[in-house]
Amino acid sequence: MSNMRINKNEPQINADERRFMISELKISHRDIDLIHSELEANKPYEACGVLIGTINGSTALVEKALPVTNVKRTRTSFELDPKEHYDAWNEAENTGKEVVGIYHTHPVSSAVPSLWDRETMQNDTSVWLIAGADGMRAYVWENGIKDVKITQY
Numbered sequence: 001m002s003n004m005r006i007n008k009n010e011p012q013i014n015a016d017e018r019r020f021m022i023s024e025l026k027i028s029h030r031d032i033d034l035i036h037s038e039l040e041a042n043k044p045y046e047a048c049g050v051l052i053g054t055i056n057g058s059t060a061l062v063e064k065a066l067p068v069t070n071v072k073r074t075r076t077s078f079e080l081d082p083k084e085h086y087d088a089w090n091e092a093e094n095t096g097k098e099v100v101g102i103y104h105t106h107p108v109s110s111a112v113p114s115l116w117d118r119e120t121m122q123n124d125t126s127v128w129l130i131a132g133a134d135g136m137r138a139y140v141w142e143n144g145i146k147d148v149k150i151t152q153y
């Protein structure tokens, strides 16, 4: 269990069927810049955080990217700080939003899910945004990795 990113005591992401239909992630230039800054600032370790916003049909709209401490602090995996993750959930809920996804960085490799990512994604139905050395890509798990189109606004 120590490898599990999500602690049982944390609010869980609902295995809501609609998430499996998400095909587009809209994110602002400001948040893209923020994630790039986080990637650089935490090198050579991975950085991570949550994406807060709303889901409309097949589109997840990110209204705020919120950095969360990577308690694992390794070059190849991440674990969201449980307290910060919980606070982010509360903040989202209190403002009528939700955590539509999570992001993490691959400072020295491409934005392709690692083996660890793939295993962890299977327990998390939200959108996974990965900022790699070669740019950003987004995914959801639906009986396998499915690409999500990133649109900037």
Ligand SMILES: [Zn+2]
Binding pocket: 076, 077, 104, 105, 106, 113, 114, 117, 130
């Ligand atoms: Zn990864």
